[in-house]
Amino acid sequence: MKPTVSSIEAILVDLPTIRAHQLAMTTMQKQTLVIVKLRCSDGIEGIGEATTIGGLSYGEESPEGIKLAIDTYLAPALSEVDATNVHAAMVRLDKVARGNRFAKCALETALLDAQAKRLGVPLVTLLGGAVRETLPTLWTLASGDTARDIDEAERLLAERRHNTFKLKIGRRAVSDDVAHVAAIKRALGDRARVTVDVNQAWNEAEAATGIAALEAAGVDLIEQPIPRDQRAGLARLAARFVVPIMADEAILGAEDAVELVRGGCADVFALKIAKAGGLYGTLRAAAVGDAAGVALYGGTMLEGTIGSIAAAHCFCTLRQLAWGTELFGPLLLKDDIVVERPTYREFALHLPTGVGLGVTIDEDKLAHYRRDAQRVVIGAR
Ligand code: MUC
Numbered sequence: 001m002k003p004t005v006s007s008i009e010a011i012l013v014d015l016p017t018i019r020a021h022q023l024a025m026t027t028m029q030k031q032t033l034v035i036v037k038l039r040c041s042d043g044i045e046g047i048g049e050a051t052t053i054g055g056l057s058y059g060e061e062s063p064e065g066i067k068l069a070i071d072t073y074l075a076p077a078l079s080e081v082d083a084t085n086v087h088a089a090m091v092r093l094d095k096v097a098r099g100n101r102f103a104k105c106a107l108e109t110a111l112l113d114a115q116a117k118r119l120g121v122p123l124v125t126l127l128g129g130a131v132r133e134t135l136p137t138l139w140t141l142a143s144g145d146t147a148r149d150i151d152e153a154e155r156l157l158a159e160r161r162h163n164t165f166k167l168k169i170g171r172r173a174v175s176d177d178v179a180h181v182a183a184i185k186r187a188l189g190d191r192a193r194v195t196v197d198v199n200q201a202w203n204e205a206e207a208a209t210g211i212a213a214l215e216a217a218g219v220d221l222i223e224q225p226i227p228r229d230q231r232a233g234l235a236r237l238a239a240r241f242v243v244p245i246m247a248d249e250a251i252l253g254a255e256d257a258v259e260l261v262r263g264g265c266a267d268v269f270a271l272k273i274a275k276a277g278g279l280y281g282t283l284r285a286a287a288v289g290d291a292a293g294v295a296l297y298g299g300t301m302l303e304g305t306i307g308s309i310a311a312a313h314c315f316c317t318l319r320q321l322a323w324g325t326e327l328f329g330p331l332l333l334k335d336d337i338v339v340e341r342p343t344y345r346e347f348a349l350h351l352p353t354g355v356g357l358g359v360t361i362d363e364d365k366l367a368h369y370r371r372d373a374q375r376v377v378i379g380a381r
Pocket residue numbers: 053140142168197199248299300301302326
């Protein structure tokens with residue numbers, strides 16, 4: 001008899017960050033993970049994660065909304081389905097719910113983790129195998145202070161942890177942002193690559209001015225300078241500048257990838273498992289970009305270890321990953337809810353070798369950081 005899905009739990013987990021993380025649209029002091037535990041009738045448990053940035057400020061799903069969608073609609077739809085058939089389970093979810101990509105990504109991850117554990121293989125084996133065991137991983141400098149960012153970058157370079165730095169800009173006037181980036185690039189010189197992420201904050205005219213100055217300052221890559229829907233503007237910027245333009249918010253899955261390719265809108269695609277509704281959706285989007293000669297980049301929604309390692313299994317299968325990854329989310333967290341935190345060494349994240357994701361939840365830590373546990377404590381006073 002085939003094992004079925006017997007229960008699904010979605011847990012909100014609030015973890016403090018090591019420092020304030022300033023983006024154009026929000027400043028993060030903590031990160032909220034939605035952790036999914038999916039239990040099967042054969043006793044196997046799969047885990048997954050859905051995480052976004054700054055509540056509803058980055059995407060259309062909030063942590064609380066993700067939990068509600070899973071508890072109310074998605075988990076009941078998976079009740080008693082064949083736990084070994086991930087594609088059929090995902091078709092079922094697409095029938096009962098439109099969108100809700102982040103929530104679906106967490107469930108697909110948990111199904112894949114469970115099935116890989118059942119077969120006794122790493123998750124990446126289910127995807128056809130890894131073409132690389134390590135992923136170059138950058139670090140985002142986003143303290144909001146130029147001198148502090150330079151110190152942070154120097155320390156991480158000396159530790160050989162990161163040699164590419166992404167700077168979050170778009171909060172201040174264009175000239176202030178350019179001065180901030182140019183100072184950091186001057187300090188680091190050829191020892192590090194510097195990229196910027198504007199998170200849609202500029203209009204096209206600001207972008208034209210800003211990108212020209214950033215290009216002259218030696219910046220290597222410009223991420224999502226203008227709003228996601230302004231594809232024609234993105235195409236004009238991509239045609240105008242030599243420095244590559246990367247689409248992030250503009251590309252969720254393969255359907256966006258097709259439109260971006262058709263319009264010549266971007267030189268690079270930022271792939272994220274949450275945006276694409278899961279690992280297979282990410283591979284579809286990657287295939288569109290790759291076939292069109294668009295360079296690929298392994299993006300993050302600043303997930304904790306479970307989501308970051310799920311993405312790592314996916315990105316390790318891509319033949320082309322020209323711009324490496326930004327899977328540093330676990331390093332931004334002061335503490336975590338897993339037994340073993342991921343390994344970052346020699347400027348790269350190392351794929352765990354255990355079965356499934358290769359990640360085990362630390363139940364004590366989970367009990368400590370889960371939001372409902374904290375509510376009980378406060379309510380009991
Ligand atoms: C984004 O927009 O790319 C990735 C790194 C980081 O610091 O924020 C994220 C979100």
